[in-house]
Amino acid sequence: xxxxxxxxxxxxxxxxxxxxxxxxxxxxxxxxxxxxxxxxxxxxxxxxxxxxxxxxxxxxxxxxxxxxxxxxxx
Numbered sequence: 001x002x003x004x005x006x007x008x009x010x011x012x013x014x015x016x017x018x019x020x021x022x023x024x025x026x027x028x029x030x031x032x033x034x035x036x037x038x039x040x041x042x043x044x045x046x047x048x049x050x051x052x053x054x055x056x057x058x059x060x061x062x063x064x065x066x067x068x069x070x071x072x073x074x
Contacts, residue, residue, distance in 0.1 A: 006057035013050035017043045 024039035 009053035017046035
């Protein structure tokens with residue numbers, strides 16, 4: 001995943017998490033706690049996806065840096 005894709009993933013998943021959390025608040029205010037719990041679970045999943053995309057980018061960047069360092073030493 002390149003840098004632009006990673007940034008877009010973080011924006012999309014972060015936005016989804018915020019939207020789900022806001023919906024959960026609205027549901028809780030209306031007394032629908034089952035729906036609020038479901039929406040919180042969806043928000044947590046979106047945050048987890050953002051975390052995974054960030055880690056993937058970090059790992060890819062570290063692998064590429066190590067590879068470039070190896071090429072320079074040869």
